[in-house]
Amino acid sequence: MPTAIAVTSADLVLPAPDRHTPGAAVLHPPGQLDLDGALAETGALLERHGHLVAVVPPWLPSATVQRLHTVRAILETDRIALLPIDLPPLGTALLVRQLRQLTVCDFSPGVIASAARLLSHYIYAGALLGSVAKLDRIPVGLKAHARSWSPSAQFAVLAHPTPHLAKLGGQDKVIPAGPEFATHLTFARGQLASEWVAAELAPAWQVQGVxxxxxxxxxAAFWGTAKLVEFAAGIPDLSVLYQLVASVRREQCRWCGLELIGDRCGFCQAPLAAPPPADRQVPAGTARSRP
Known part of the structure; x- marks a missing residue:
C-alpha cells in the first residue's frame, strides 16, 4: 500500500484529480476521539501503509498538535512524519492533494515527506477579504486598517509565497504577481459575494483550470474574517510534480536512515549534515527521540 497522507480535518481533503489518486486519512482531534482511540487509529494506518505523513500547519489548535506528538511518542515509531507546513488552509489542502498524487509514484516515504517543503514553494495562496482589521498573517498598514471600516471594502491578499495586499478599486496594483508556470486555481467562498477570483484573478494568472x-x-480564523473568498493555485499535473521531485538529489538521513531530498529529513526533522551520536548507531526504523 502507498504511504498514508494524513490531515486533522476532512475539509482539507480536496477531490482527487483522477481515479488513481488515493484519499487522505483524517486523524481525529482530541475533542472527537480519546487517546486510546487515537492510538488505535494511527496504529491501524501504520499497519496498513507502513509509513504515515501528516501535515501539521501552525494554525492548528495546540491541543491537536500536542495529541499528534503524544501519539507518535507512545507508539515509539520513526514511521510517522509530522510536517510543519506554513500555508493557509486552502493552500494546505492543495499541498496535501499533491502529496497524495506522489504516493502512487516510485518514491520512498522519506522522499515524499521531504518533498512537502519543496512543493510548498510552488503554491500561491491568498484570499479576497472584506476586512483586514483582524488580519495578522501578513503586514497590514494603518491606511488599510482604516479602509476596512468601509462596508463595501474588499482587499486582495496573497499570503504565500510573497505577501501582498491591495484594496480593490484603489490606486494600488490590485492583481498580485502570479505563478510563471502552469497551474490550476482552487477557490472557496465564505460570506463575501464576489466573482473577482474566478473572473479577474484566474485570467490574470493564466490558470489552466478553475x-x-x-x-x-x-x-475564517486564519484570515481574521468570515467575509472572504479563499484561493490557492498549484501544479496539477502529476508528471510535472514527479519530474520536480525526481530532479532533486537524494540523500540518506544520517539520523534515521530514510531517504530525503533537500536539507532536512521529513520524518525525524534532522538536518542533512547532522550525524547521529557515536553511541547511538541503531538500525533505521527504530524509535528514537528527536535530535
Missing part, C-alpha cells in the same frame, strides 16, 4: 471547493472550517 475549481470551486467548500471553505475549510479554519479559514
Amino acid at each position: 475549481l470551486e471547493n467548500p471553505l475549510p472550517a479554519d479559514s
Whole structure:
C-alpha cells in the first residue's frame, strides 16, 4: 500500500484529480476521539501503509498538535512524519492533494515527506477579504486598517509565497504577481459575494483550470474574517510534480536512515549534515527521540 497522507480535518481533503489518486486519512482531534482511540487509529494506518505523513500547519489548535506528538511518542515509531507546513488552509489542502498524487509514484516515504517543503514553494495562496482589521498573517498598514471600516471594502491578499495586499478599486496594483508556470486555481467562498477570483484573478494568472471547493472550517480564523473568498493555485499535473521531485538529489538521513531530498529529513526533522551520536548507531526504523 502507498504511504498514508494524513490531515486533522476532512475539509482539507480536496477531490482527487483522477481515479488513481488515493484519499487522505483524517486523524481525529482530541475533542472527537480519546487517546486510546487515537492510538488505535494511527496504529491501524501504520499497519496498513507502513509509513504515515501528516501535515501539521501552525494554525492548528495546540491541543491537536500536542495529541499528534503524544501519539507518535507512545507508539515509539520513526514511521510517522509530522510536517510543519506554513500555508493557509486552502493552500494546505492543495499541498496535501499533491502529496497524495506522489504516493502512487516510485518514491520512498522519506522522499515524499521531504518533498512537502519543496512543493510548498510552488503554491500561491491568498484570499479576497472584506476586512483586514483582524488580519495578522501578513503586514497590514494603518491606511488599510482604516479602509476596512468601509462596508463595501474588499482587499486582495496573497499570503504565500510573497505577501501582498491591495484594496480593490484603489490606486494600488490590485492583481498580485502570479505563478510563471502552469497551474490550476482552487477557490472557496465564505460570506463575501464576489466573482473577482474566478473572473479577474484566474485570467490574470493564466490558470489552466478553475475549481470551486467548500471553505475549510479554519479559514475564517486564519484570515481574521468570515467575509472572504479563499484561493490557492498549484501544479496539477502529476508528471510535472514527479519530474520536480525526481530532479532533486537524494540523500540518506544520517539520523534515521530514510531517504530525503533537500536539507532536512521529513520524518525525524534532522538536518542533512547532522550525524547521529557515536553511541547511538541503531538500525533505521527504530524509535528514537528527536535530535
